[in-house]
Amino acid sequence: MVTVEKAIIARLEKEGKHFEVLVDPDIAYELREGRSVSVSKMLAVNSVFSDSGKGLKSSESDLEHAFRTQDAEEIAEIIVKKGFLQTTTDFRRRKTDEKKRQIASFISRHAINPQTRLPHPIERILTAMEQSKVSIDPFRPANEQIDGVVSALKPVIPISIEELVLSIEVPAQYSGMAFGIIKDLGKMQNQQWLSNGALLVKLSIPAGMRDDVFRRLNSITEGNAKIEEVS
Numbered sequence: 001m002v003t004v005e006k007a008i009i010a011r012l013e014k015e016g017k018h019f020e021v022l023v024d025p026d027i028a029y030e031l032r033e034g035r036s037v038s039v040s041k042m043l044a045v046n047s048v049f050s051d052s053g054k055g056l057k058s059s060e061s062d063l064e065h066a067f068r069t070q071d072a073e074e075i076a077e078i079i080v081k082k083g084f085l086q087t088t089t090d091f092r093r094r095k096t097d098e099k100k101r102q103i104a105s106f107i108s109r110h111a112i113n114p115q116t117r118l119p120h121p122i123e124r125i126l127t128a129m130e131q132s133k134v135s136i137d138p139f140r141p142a143n144e145q146i147d148g149v150v151s152a153l154k155p156v157i158p159i160s161i162e163e164l165v166l167s168i169e170v171p172a173q174y175s176g177m178a179f180g181i182i183k184d185l186g187k188m189q190n191q192q193w194l195s196n197g198a199l200l201v202k203l204s205i206p207a208g209m210r211d212d213v214f215r216r217l218n219s220i221t222e223g224n225a226k227i228e229e230v231s
Contacts, residue, residue, distance in 0.1 A: 001024075001040070001041055001043070001044065002023070002024035002027075002041075002042070002043075002044045003044060004022060004044045004045060006024070006044075007022040007023055007024060007025075007044035007045075008022070008023060008025045008028070008085060008086050008087055008088070008091075009021075009022060009023075009052055009085075009086040010022075010023050010028060010076070010079045010080045010083050010084070010085050010086070011079065011083050011084050011086065012078070012079040012082060012083030012084070013083075014066040014067070015062075015065055015066040017050070017058070017062050017065075017066055018050055018051070019048055019049070019050065019058055019062075019063075019066065019075070019079055019083075020048070020049040020050070020051065020052045020079075021043060021045075021047075021048055021049070021052075021072070021075070021076040021079050021080070022043065022044040022045050022049075022052055023042050023043060023044065023076065023080060023085075024041065024042050024043075024044070025085070025087060025088075025091050027041060027042040028042055028080045028085055029085075029095060029138075029139070031077065031080050031081065032080060032081060032085070032139050033141065034141065039073040039076055039077050040073060042076065042080070043072065043073065043076055046072045046073070047072055048063060048072050048075050048076070048079075050062070063075060085139065092138060095138035095139075096136050096138040098138070099136050099137070099138045099142060099145075100126060100129060100136050101122070101126065102142045103129075103136065103142050103145060103146065103149055104122045104125040104126045104129065105122055106142060106143070106146060107120070107125050107146065107149065107150065107153075107159075107161075107208075108120055108121065108122045108125055108208055109206055109208045109209050109212075110146075110161050110206035110207070110208050110209070111150065111159050111160060111161045111162070111206075111207065111208050112159070112160065112162060112207040112208050112210075113157070113158050113159065114158055114159070114160045114162075115158050117207075118211075119207070119208035119209075119210075119211070120157060120159060120208075124157070125153070125157075128153050128156040128157045129149065129152075129153065131156050132152040132153055132155065132156045133152075134148070134149050134152035134153070136149075146161075161206070161207075162206075162207040163204050163205065163206060163207060164204070164205055164206075164207050164210055164229055165189065165202055165203070165204050165205075165229070165230040166186075166202070166203045166204075166205060166210075166213065166227055166228065166229060166230065167200070167201075167202055167226075167227070167228045167229075167230050168182065168199075168200070168201045168202075168203055168217065168225060168226070168227050169194075169198055169199070169200050169201075169225065169226040169227075170182075170198060170199040170200075170201075170217070170221055170224075170225050171197075171198050171221065171224050171225075172196060172197025172198050172199075174220060174221040174222075174224065174225070175193075175197060175198060175199035177220055178199060178217065178220055178221060178225070179199060181216060181217070181220065182199075182201055182203060182217070185203065185205060185209070185212075185213050185216070186203045186204050186205035186206075186209070186213070187203070187204040187205075188201055188202070188203055188204075189202040189203065189204055190202050202230065210229075213227070214227055
């Protein structure tokens with residue numbers, strides 16, 4: 001459990017009342033990201049306050065009216081997910097940098113340079129994000145920010161999010177092992193087991209993952225997989 005001294009305030013206005021809880025910033029951030037956490041470990045104090053600075057606790061009637069419960073852990077989860085986190089500058093900067101890299105990694109996997117048909121390296125995307133001065137919200141899920149970031153990057157670098165369809169034929173001796181890997185690499189549009197035991201698959205993938213798919217399948221098939229882009 002985090003100490004009161006190291007906790008931050010999470011606050012929420014609900015039903016005309018002000019509610020606060022004291023929480024561990026890292027655990028609260030993970031909860032805000034949608035991860036499973038221990039709410040009891042997140043709370044510095046197992047109480048809900050109207051003013052934590054003055055030590056004023058919310059009344060039972062206010063909690064019941066606003067949340068339909070008096071359970072501090074249940075209420076804290078709602079406040080952290082829907083309310084405002086009073087983070088420090090250093091914490092916000094650290095989480096913003098982490099979210100930037102998370103977004104850049106996603107874009108590198110899913111987008112390409114339409115001029116070269118190759119993915120942009122993560123560091124190139126991060127540099128372009130700095131050049132475009134795109135705003136990143138550390139508390140908003142990465143997938144909700146992708147479209148806005150890509151739009152901001154287009155004046156800086158040639159970029160587009162595209163999907164490729166690959167025709168993949170794996171010889172019989174590798175087909176069993178390859179099948180599970182192929183399912184994890186993208187969306188299988190169809191599959192066919194040939195009379196010689198070979199596996200034939202059409203696979204839809206983010207364009208930026210093309211080289212990774214080629215590398216992984218050639219590795220497990222010792223270069224014997226036939227992989228072609230379907231126009």
